[in-house]
Amino acid sequence: MKSDIVYPLNIGPVHPAFKEPIKFTFRIEGEQVAGVDIDFGYTHRGIEKIALERNYIQIIYLLERVCGICSFSHPLAYCLAIEDVAEIQVPDRARYIRTIIGELERLHSHLLWTGIAAHEIGFDTLFMYTWNIREKVLDCLEEFTGNRINYGMLTIGGVRRDITPENSETITRMLEYYMELYDRASEILLDDLTLRARTEGIGILSREQAEMFCAVGPTARGSGLLKDVRIDYPVNAYYDIPWLNPISPRDIGKEPIGDVYDRMAVRVLEIKQSLNVIQFCMENLPEGDINSGEGAVKIINKLKKLEGEGIGRYEAPRGEVCHYVILDNQEHPIQLKVKAPTYSNGFTWIPMLTNIEIADIPIVIASIDPCVACADRMTFIRKDGAKERYSWDYLHQKSIQKYKRSANQ
Amino acid sequence: MDAQSIVTIIQEKLGSHLQASRLKVKNYHAGIIRLHLWISIDREAFHFTVNTLKSLGRLHLSTAMAYKEYEDRIELIYPFALKMDDAHYSEFMIIASVDIPHNDLTIRTITDIVPGALFMEREVMEMLGIVIEDIPDSRRLFTPSSLQDGYFPLRNGKNKEDSK
Numbered sequence: 001m002k003s004d005i006v007y008p009l010n011i012g013p014v015h016p017a018f019k020e021p022i023k024f025t026f027r028i029e030g031e032q033v034a035g036v037d038i039d040f041g042y043t044h045r046g047i048e049k050i051a052l053e054r055n056y057i058q059i060i061y062l063l064e065r066v067c068g069i070c071s072f073s074h075p076l077a078y079c080l081a082i083e084d085v086a087e088i089q090v091p092d093r094a095r096y097i098r099t100i101i102g103e104l105e106r107l108h109s110h111l112l113w114t115g116i117a118a119h120e121i122g123f124d125t126l127f128m129y130t131w132n133i134r135e136k137v138l139d140c141l142e143e144f145t146g147n148r149i150n151y152g153m154l155t156i157g158g159v160r161r162d163i164t165p166e167n168s169e170t171i172t173r174m175l176e177y178y179m180e181l182y183d184r185a186s187e188i189l190l191d192d193l194t195l196r197a198r199t200e201g202i203g204i205l206s207r208e209q210a211e212m213f214c215a216v217g218p219t220a221r222g223s224g225l226l227k228d229v230r231i232d233y234p235v236n237a238y239y240d241i242p243w244l245n246p247i248s249p250r251d252i253g254k255e256p257i258g259d260v261y262d263r264m265a266v267r268v269l270e271i272k273q274s275l276n277v278i279q280f281c282m283e284n285l286p287e288g289d290i291n292s293g294e295g296a297v298k299i300i301n302k303l304k305k306l307e308g309e310g311i312g313r314y315e316a317p318r319g320e321v322c323h324y325v326i327l328d329n330q331e332h333p334i335q336l337k338v339k340a341p342t343y344s345n346g347f348t349w350i351p352m353l354t355n356i357e358i359a360d361i362p363i364v365i366a367s368i369d370p371c372v373a374c375a376d377r378m379t380f381i382r383k384d385g386a387k388e389r390y391s392w393d394y395l396h397q398k399s400i401q402k403y404k405r406s407a408n409q
Numbered sequence: 410m411d412a413q414s415i416v417t418i419i420q421e422k423l424g425s426h427l428q429a430s431r432l433k434v435k436n437y438h439a440g441i442i443r444l445h446l447w448i449s450i451d452r453e454a455f456h457f458t459v460n461t462l463k464s465l466g467r468l469h470l471s472t473a474m475a476y477k478e479y480e481d482r483i484e485l486i487y488p489f490a491l492k493m494d495d496a497h498y499s500e501f502m503i504i505a506s507v508d509i510p511h512n513d514l515t516i517r518t519i520t521d522i523v524p525g526a527l528f529m530e531r532e533v534m535e536m537l538g539i540v541i542e543d544i545p546d547s548r549r550l551f552t553p554s555s556l557q558d559g560y561f562p563l564r565n566g567k568n569k570e571d572s573k
Contacts, residue, residue, distance in 0.1 A: 232490075
């Protein structure tokens with residue numbers, strides 16, 4: 001419902017519903033969002049600057065801390081950049097192990113996201129269900145790497161741990177578990193009428209806008225822009241997989257319009273794609289070394305005699321991660337630029353959030369799978385300057401009410 | 410399309426604006442290549458260069474601008490990914506660098522060609538103190554409003570004026 005009263009609505013900078021702080025200022029007309037402004041910077045830790053004080057090996061573990069969920073993607077992009085400068089050849093077995101870990105990370109990230117999306121629209125049964133089944137992949141990662149996140153698996157020129165026969169069995173059991181559940185889970189996520197009612201036709205990002213704003217990952221693919229670093233640019237073992245294609249809503253027979261449903265469909269289909277990629281890698285895992293066999297000191301000594309520039313790109317669960325390094329005969333790089341997917345996708349919120357209802361704000365914000373946080377409170381400033389505060393619970397309840405209305409129709 | 414034809418197209422399109430270029434190609438099996446092309450461009454011709462690259466295919470700014478700081482200038486590095494056809498593994502990197510003298514730290518915005526570059530240009534403005542001309546939004550992106558004007562956190566102090 002539109003109204004003549006226009007007021008700003010602040011959400012942020014800190015809110016437990018999101019993982020990192022960010023501030024949104026909405027311009028509200030009645031129940032509709034007429035405009036939005038985004039303010040970043042509340043969690044800028046200066047990691048790029050800190051990295052210049054660390055040596056080449058220490059940086060790998062520092063970069064695992066850029067993001068908890070993408071704790072494999074960032075150090076991988078850095079290792080690829082260093083390997084690009086130093087022209088280090090990664091053994092085939094290591095390329096496959098890197099692919100397997102990357103896909104396990106994608107699997108748990110997408111399951112996490114589906115849970116968050118379900119929670120944001122008030123479908124908490126689905127939230128509990130997806131987070132429950134997500135435990136299986138986390139257990140698998142824990143057994144394989146020793147940790148649920150921050151795996152410590154990477155080194156320059158390969159990986160640090162091999163896949164043992166016991167790990168292979170665990171991964172095979174995990175694949176069987178998810179393959180069995182997939183059809184039922186995808187049916188709930190893609191065909192449930194109330195879920196469709198809350199996600200179809202809202203938060204639209206057109207293909208042209210996605211391309212214009214340099215959108216990446218499922219956000220771009222949901223708009224029909226077939227952009228996937230795994231398929232556009234040779235990395236890890238992906239170019240060995242003949243059937244690998246970028247996922248699009250067209251794969252379920254739907255023409256993409258770039259709404260929340262399309263972005264969800266891409267993630268659900270990517271869960272199946274990840275399972276197939278892991279299965280392919282396990283079946284075709286080459287024998288051989290998993291790294292160059294050189295210790296940390298030898299690698300650092302080699303790199304400190306080099307100068308040059310390198311770039312590393314990888315498709316993280318949320319989209320493209322890109323690292324740019326410059327070496328100049330020192331024990332550390334003289335420059336490291338890190339780009340996370342939300343940095344590219346953040347701009348797409350503006351067209352997505354404009355002209356939607358207040359009740360749809362949580363799901364549209366969550367639909368790009370942001371790596372940012374929101375606020376526990378919000379302030380309505382009316383035209384006369386009076387302030388009213390509402391909790392996130394109020395907004396969440398509003399979203400649930402809309403979900404119940406959709407369910408009753 | 411092979412690496413040499415891509416480079417030839419870009420060289421022809423940019424003509425005399427291209428100051429220097431360096432190509433790095435890595436061959437994988439089955440004809441799959443990874444191509445990184447470094448190009449140096451005049452500041453005056455940079456906007457034209459980005460426009461030209463955009464006309465060649467899908468242009469994507471992969472990461473925020475890296476930089477190298479010298480006594481008299483800052484070299485700003487734009488890592489673009491360009492995809493000229495629909496074939497798999499055909500995207501390649503064009504890393505364009507521009508020299509900006511310390512006594513005139515300005516460059517024209519590219520947001521009119523690549524709107525997604527806005528956050529990255531705002532970061533360059535606040536972190537390095539390079540003025541982006543005609544930028545649609547010149548507010549700070551990451552640094553707090555309490556940070557004093559004229560202090561640029563990522564400058565390394567090679568310029569004598571900075572260290573005073």
